[in-house]
Amino acid sequence: MSALSEPVESEHGGGESGIPVSNTYGSKKFPQAIIIGVKKGGTRALLEFLRVHPDVRAVGAEPHFFDRYYHKGLEWYRNLMPRTLDGQITMEKTPSYFVTKEAPSRLCAMNCDTKLIVVVRDPVTRAVSDYTQTRTKSPGLQSFQTLVFKNSSLGVIDTLWSAVRIGMYAQHLENWLQHFPLSSFMFVSGERLVSDPAGEVGRVQDFLGLKRIVSDKHFYFNQTKGFPCLKKPEGSSRPRCLGKSKGRTHPHIPADVLQKLREFYRPFNNKFYQMSGHDFSWD
Numbered sequence: 001m002s003a004l005s006e007p008v009e010s011e012h013g014g015g016e017s018g019i020p021v022s023n024t025y026g027s028k029k030f031p032q033a034i035i036i037g038v039k040k041g042g043t044r045a046l047l048e049f050l051r052v053h054p055d056v057r058a059v060g061a062e063p064h065f066f067d068r069y070y071h072k073g074l075e076w077y078r079n080l081m082p083r084t085l086d087g088q089i090t091m092e093k094t095p096s097y098f099v100t101k102e103a104p105s106r107l108c109a110m111n112c113d114t115k116l117i118v119v120v121r122d123p124v125t126r127a128v129s130d131y132t133q134t135r136t137k138s139p140g141l142q143s144f145q146t147l148v149f150k151n152s153s154l155g156v157i158d159t160l161w162s163a164v165r166i167g168m169y170a171q172h173l174e175n176w177l178q179h180f181p182l183s184s185f186m187f188v189s190g191e192r193l194v195s196d197p198a199g200e201v202g203r204v205q206d207f208l209g210l211k212r213i214v215s216d217k218h219f220y221f222n223q224t225k226g227f228p229c230l231k232k233p234e235g236s237s238r239p240r241c242l243g244k245s246k247g248r249t250h251p252h253i254p255a256d257v258l259q260k261l262r263e264f265y266r267p268f269n270n271k272f273y274q275m276s277g278h279d280f281s282w283d
């Protein structure tokens, strides 16, 4: 057999190895777009919806490169990425990047043209969602109202509690804007991602320069789950909802506690609307 007629083999072995050919072509590239936040905003839902697009390839797990594993180096990071063909976009999501002081400069050092997606959600519900997750892992955790106040009789909110701090979006965005222009960002509404997933994913596809392929016809509202899910993909027997850790039942929090927290966030929210150019109407 001449060299020209030999089947092309990748480093993993192609041809008759049984590995689908599409997995063995292409190259690992740094992500051109990253979902950088926010924790409990709906970041997994957005990534899974985008992955339906044939031109989007993403890492399944959160790499945590720009916060935890930066010491491992850029080649370690690139190696985590799936192979892509020309025209395909590499993506990852790690929601803690948004609140990591060093993340913007580190990310810009990799590529300052990276597109940054932030899924934001009402910071009050986001805090309760965050608390709910922590309580699932540590069932003996103190109540939300105990943790949220520094001094409950004076109603002073504890801004050092991460469940509170993460929701001060304006402060975190300010840090990012030291390194990236506003045009690098796309803000996705976590609320609309639930009420109109196709609409939000449509805007993200535009931002990424992708053809609008993921649309209404890919979603249905699952009454049992209480959330939109992906319809049965071709060749698969089951529709796809996110797992049990997404869409947890939140504990009841007294109305006056939520009201205090809402008042606390108001100035931060208003500043964030101004900075981002979007009014998310969380009040």
Ligand SMILES: Nc1ncnc2c1ncn2[C@@H]1O[C@H](COP(=O)(O)OS(=O)(=O)O)[C@@H](OP(=O)(O)O)[C@H]1O
Pocket: 038, 039, 040, 041, 042, 043, 044, 045, 095, 128, 129, 130, 132, 190, 193, 194, 227, 228, 229, 241, 242, 245, 246, 247, 248, 249
């Ligand atoms: N389609 C769909 N299915 C299930 N859940 C959905 C969906 N869209 C958005 N959400 C909301 O996503 C919340 C979890 O957000 P994240 O994926 O960003 O969480 S994490 O930071 O990765 O832990 C999760 O928060 P909780 O409801 O508090 O569990 C959901 O409200």
